[in-house]
Amino acid sequence: MIQVENVSKQYKLNKKQKKELKTTASSINAVNGISFECQPGRVFSLLGPNGAGKTTTLRMMSTILTPTNGDIKICGQSVTQNPTEVRRKIGFLTGSTNLYDRLNPEEIVKYFASLYGMDDKVFKERKEMLFDQMGIHEFSKKRIGQMSTGMKQKVSIARSMIHDPDVVIFDEPTSGLDVITAHNIIELIRDCKNAGKTVIFSSHIMSEVDLLCDDLAIIAKGDLVYQGTMDSFRQENSGISLTEAFIQTVDRNSTTHA
């Protein structure tokens, strides 16, 4: 369960940034008081164009950034009050599947398990299960630097799932991946949903959203411009493709803003 309550994130601008953005304001709002909820056993999709504030929102959820205003509760724990408790509950995965090049999958997964403070026995069982599921065993002793993107992606998934989190947060998880590799992620999201986990992912690929998503929110320029179930979004926009519906929703709101 994720509850986003009127969350804002403000970035202070330094002189150079002010020049680049041609503004005299001392700060900009990346996210502007947004609220929504993600339910266990359902997949929530956060949509928005580049620079809309998706990554900032997901980073606040995963305690990498602290909200300037408002709060986010993960399984009842506040990201501002109890970040350590929140971290125990979440699994975080980004599209840039970067890992440590000089380590092998075994070592990386073990490293993260130790950081999560996992019991050795539990870790071994969990690792075996994940490695079996994704076929990591055959390259579990190979260094990351020598692996293909697909292999790396699998290791990234194992790494983020090793502690069996209740809530999984994916930031554009399929960006830069080919269809086959991206399919690993789609399977993973399905499995998480079936296991009753709360899943949120950001994307701008509508086919993925269509395939997986139960609820969605669209943000543009830091504002929440749409929130509802996938079914109602489809109904409201019958007759046009989902991509068109997405573009229209974003456009409508940015023009009214300007």
Next chain:
Amino acid sequence: MNTIFTVFKKELLDTLRDRRTLLTAILLPALLLPFLMYGITKVTKTMVEKEKAKKLKIAILDSPDDFISRIDTAKFELISGMDLEKGRDQILSDSLDALMAFANGYTKAIANNQTGNVNVWYKSTNLSVRDKMTTLIEDYEEGILDQRIVDLGLSKSAIDPIEMRRYDIAPKKEQIGKMAGGFLPYLFIIFCFMGCMYPALDLITGEKERGTIETLLTVPASRFSILMGKVITIALIGLASAGMTILGLFVAIKFMPDIPADFLEALGNIVNTKFVIMLFAMLIPLSIFFAGSLSAIVVGAKSFKEAQSIATPLSFIVIIPAALALTPGIELNWTTAMIPILNMALATKEIVAGTIQNGHYIVIVLSLIVLAILAVLISFRQFSKEGMVLK
């Protein structure tokens, strides 16, 4: 504590698998000194021997007969049939080494107990020619002088009233301390810094550049422990570099030919357990200080390249106080004991010489510890800033 160890273990494994780190931080400092010292002594030795064995081609004009007969033909080859102009041309074209001409009225001046002139043409770019020619003339002059003393009815001691005898009672240990003591810390301080630099770039900026820091920050471990695990790894590599430099120096000295036995013995007296402990008591906080400050500085960099361009000039800042310790006249006192890096270099000098005062030493170690703590705290403050850690 557990997290620090987990991070440390992983970072150490990661760093030790990096060939570049192994090469620059471990192998290079260990091998540099032996190679450098062996190479330099070998080259100087062969050069000196070659110079010594070289027969000089000289021409002498208007020479008195007794001079010509004195010349050692093993060392000089006399070229005849030369005049001033031809001789000078040949010197310039390197077919002649020197031309010597006894001036007009030379014989008369000598006979009248006056000063006679001898002109010598040579090229200063040909090392040792001038010295060899001077020796040649001086030997001859001594003979004339002895004759004059006898002619005047004097004794040799009458014109050499005082003879000074010098007794150097500085212990060998102190002599070495002054010589090697300044040079040794200069080297290991620099290598300690360089040893810290590459891992700092890799473990701090590298993690940011690769984007792995993001996932690392979502684990339920404190940011302080994560940073500490990294700083300890960085400091350890710096410490290993410094240790390797010292080891390399002693290996070089052990296996180097032509080192006087008493020098070796004195050196053996210097390098004992106490020396090693005293040295590392300073090196450990110093490497943590380097690791902490480097981390604090490179954490803001967006890429490895940017971090490198910030960190490389810093090595000059480190070199300056280390080099200052080599300057004669700069001694360890209560003021210099407070200047980081310089204090460590001066203290090493005194430890080697066996003249270190306990008070100074304690102040130095304590000040280095305080600096190390400060550097770690500053790097933690930097590491905790959102804008610093993320791209």
